[in-house]
Amino acid sequence: MKNGKIIADLHTHNRYSFDGVSTADACFAAAAESGVDIIAVTNHYDIDGVLDGIYDDYDAESDHLEVMRGREKHSGKLRIIWGIELGQPHHCPREALEFLERFGFEYVLLSMHNMRDVPDFCFWDYGKMSDSMCEYWLGKYFEQVLEMLDFPRCDALAHLTYPYRYMKQAGRVINFKRFRDKVAEIYKKLIARGAALEINASGYRQGLGVPMPDEELIALYRECGGELTVVGSDAHDARDIGACVERAYELLRKLGYRFTYVPANCGFEPIKL
Ligand SMILES: [Zn+2]
Numbered sequence: 001m002k003n004g005k006i007i008a009d010l011h012t013h014n015r016y017s018f019d020g021v022s023t024a025d026a027c028f029a030a031a032a033e034s035g036v037d038i039i040a041v042t043n044h045y046d047i048d049g050v051l052d053g054i055y056d057d058y059d060a061e062s063d064h065l066e067v068m069r070g071r072e073k074h075s076g077k078l079r080i081i082w083g084i085e086l087g088q089p090h091h092c093p094r095e096a097l098e099f100l101e102r103f104g105f106e107y108v109l110l111s112m113h114n115m116r117d118v119p120d121f122c123f124w125d126y127g128k129m130s131d132s133m134c135e136y137w138l139g140k141y142f143e144q145v146l147e148m149l150d151f152p153r154c155d156a157l158a159h160l161t162y163p164y165r166y167m168k169q170a171g172r173v174i175n176f177k178r179f180r181d182k183v184a185e186i187y188k189k190l191i192a193r194g195a196a197l198e199i200n201a202s203g204y205r206q207g208l209g210v211p212m213p214d215e216e217l218i219a220l221y222r223e224c225g226g227e228l229t230v231v232g233s234d235a236h237d238a239r240d241i242g243a244c245v246e247r248a249y250e251l252l253r254k255l256g257y258r259f260t261y262v263p264a265n266c267g268f269e270p271i272k273l
């Protein structure tokens, strides 16, 4: 608890992610020490990349064991949710569904790090691209996110403006106004299927200065009737667990929200902002 508020960090990585730095144990200890009450472990499984042999496989069984050990160790103090950040499941839906069924995740965060047959947005050289070329690819990205939301299991959509994290770092300036209709379509689909919009707080500490999506696009979510939000730090290092979660809560409050949500019993339960 911080200032009498429940803190839930619903997007975290440990060493079971190819880019995770800390052990699960260190992440849980950091959460407990920094006043986080609920943590979701959401390691990467970019299923197309794994099947193509680009990424190492993900050891779900060992990850799950760590979750169970953490639950015992921090019982009564820290709630640990067994989740996954599943990338591009729509590129191989049958395999993705089999994977989910096999491991019984409590929380499935969908993300799109790359479009079909194209490398992850983090590998592009935006220094060589004009703003308008970046906008063109962002448009394509939003179209494919919409398509990804046809995948049968989705509890929440991660970091909606993901490519912009890297475009901004390279100095590109994007005006999201031109994407309002496309984003509204994504929101409508999320809302219709009862899935949540993630407010990814990593943008605050990674050069964006704003969360993903940003204030304007969260306001659009509210205009579309969106109520279900989840907040995550997207920490890849124990020291970032819980980082800027309260700042995201503050933004949600400013936009008129009274609650954010945490996964519970195959649905969501509210926590007061
Ligand atoms: Zn991600």
Ligand SMILES: [Zn+2]
Pocket (backbone or CB within 6 Å): 011, 013, 085, 234
């Ligand atoms: Zn992540």
